[in-house]
Amino acid sequence: AQSVAQPEDQVNVAEGNPLTVKCTYSVSGNPYLFWYVQYPNRGLQFLLKYITGDNLVKGSYGFEAEFNKSQTSFHLKKPSALVSDSALYFCAVRDKNAGNMLTFGGGTRLMVKP
């Protein structure tokens, strides 16, 4: 069975500093990996995905993520955090052999302080 772990419930960072939100995964084959962001009382907004190719994926709002097959990780990064980036971030994995089902991590709350 596929699974996703987000080891940090909350990440605190000062505005202007780089941020990293961690994600590790487990699947039986090659993974499709996704990052979503959720603002209060809202649905999920797509940030970026890794399907194949370059291990560094660039997405929306200046976010990027690095796929590391040997460490089974897909960490979300941004060079300079904004207060408006404060939200709940979810990593998700799709097993190629499990239809279109996404398995989500438990989420990481990002707090960016001025």
Add this chain to the structure above:
Amino acid sequence: DAGVTQSPTHLIKTRGQQVTLRCSPISGHKSVSWYQQVLGQGPQFIFQYYEKEERGRGNFPDRFSARQFPNYSSELNVNALLLGDSALYLCASLRGGQGTDTQYFGPGTRLTVL
């Protein structure tokens, strides 16, 4: 173009009642997935439909059912509601049946069971 729409926005029901939630995918998208997000957790997969056929089912009881209509909109039905069914129900729209397709989420329906 309009995004994914869901109705109603909020719903309050009592135990034992039945509820129907509705979703309209992005124009041109033929697949819909449903997820349940309990407060403080990541979304959990319930169903996926593609071209009006069920393509996947998560680990949910038979009280949960869904269907997709010829216009690709979808309904999620939950019978004999339990307190534990209180959650945000998210609908995701996909262009087709490809695993590489991004799932775009609607704003969700907040269901409260009293």
